[in-house]
Ligand SMILES: Nc1ncnc2c1ncn2[C@@H]1O[C@H](COP(=O)(O)OP(=O)(O)O)[C@@H](O)[C@H]1O
C-alpha cells in the first residue's frame with residue numbers, strides 16, 4: 221500500500237440546534253471543505269504512530285488493548301481506536317504512521333467546525349481504508365458516534381453524521397443515552413437498529429454558496445447545554461422549521477429557506493438565555509436580516525459562528541467585518557458514496 225491521503229470535512233449546523241440533542245428530534249447539517257488533512261504510510265514493526273500538530277506523538281500497538289485516557293488531548297483518538305478495536309478485534313493489522321493536519325483552528329482558537337467529531341471520524345475512515353475493512357458508511361458513523369459520545373457524554377452526534385456522510389443531511393438524533401445504559405458490546409451496538417436515528421442525504425442547490433461568518437469568540441457547547449430545560453413546544457416548532465428548511469433545500473427555494481431559517485433563529489433567540497446572541501452575533505443577525513439573506517447562527521451560539529447563503533455576490537462581508545466578524549466562503553464537502 222502506498223501513501224494514503226484523506227480529507228475529513230468540518231461541519232456546520234444549519235438548523236435544529238438544541239432541539240436535536242433530545243433523541244428523535246431533527247437538525248439540518250452541512251459538511252464543509254475545511255477540516256483535517258490526513259496522510260498515512262505503512263510502518264515496519266508492531267507499533268503505530270500518530271502525529272497531530274504540537275501534541276507529543278501517540279505511539280501504540282493495535283495488538284494490545286488500547287487504553288483511553290479521558291483527560292488526554294488524544295482522548296478522542298484513543299476512544300476511536302478502542303471502539304474500532306472492540307469491533308474488529310486485536311488482530312495483527314499492519315502498522316502505520318499517520319499525520320493529522322488541522323485547518324479547523326485560527327490564531328484565536330477553534331473555529332466551531334467540530335474538530336472533536338472530525339478527529340473521531342478521521343481515525344475510523346483512515347483505518348477503514350488502510351486495512352480495507354469495507355465498513356458501510358452507517359457502521360463508520362456508529363463507530364465514530366460511540367467513540368465521541370464516550371468522551372463527550374452529551375450532544376446529538378449530528379456533527380459526527382455530517383462529517384461521516386459529507387454533503388448536507390437531514391438528521392434525526394438517536395437515543396444514544398438509552399443505548400449506552402444497556403452496556404452492550406460494540407459489535408452488538410453496531411448490529412442493532414438505533415432507535416430514532418435517521419440520516420437522509422440531501423442535494424446542495426447548485427448555485428447556492430455557504431458563507432461562514434466567524435466571531436472568533438470560541439464558545440463551550442457543553443456549558444451551553446448544561447441544565448437547559450426547554451418546553452415541549454420548542455421541540456415541535458424546531459422540527460417544523462427543520463422540515464421546512466429541508467424541503468426548501470430540495471426545491472432549491474431560497475425564499476422558503478430564508479423563512480424557515482428565520483423562524484428557527486427567532487425560536488432559538490426566544491428560548492435561550494440572552495448571551496446566546498452575543499454582541500457580534502446580534503450584529504450578524506441584524507445585518508443579514510436587513511439584506512434579506514437566508515442564514516442564522518450556527519451551532520450553540522454564545523460566540524462561534526453564523527452563516528448565510530448566497531446565490532450571487534451579495535456584499536455584506538465588509539459590513540460584518542466592521543462588527544468583528546470575518547466571512548469566508550466554504551465549499552460543501554462531497555457526499556460519501558453510500
Ligand atoms: N487535530 C487534532 N488532533 C487530535 N485531537 C484533536 C484535534 N482536534 C481536536 N481534537 C480533540 O478534540 C478536542 C476539542 O474538542 P471541543 O473543544 O469539543 O472542540 P470542537 O467543538 O471543535 O469539537 C481537543 O481537546 C482534542 O481532544
Ligand SMILES: C[C@@](O)(CCOP(=O)(O)OP(=O)(O)O)CC(=O)O
Nearest residue numbers: 237238332334375376377441519520
Ligand atoms: C447545541 C447543539 O445542538 C449544537 C452545537 O453545535 P456547535 O457547532 O456549537 O458544536 P461544537 O462544535 O461541538 O461546539 C449541540 C449538539 O447538537 O450536539
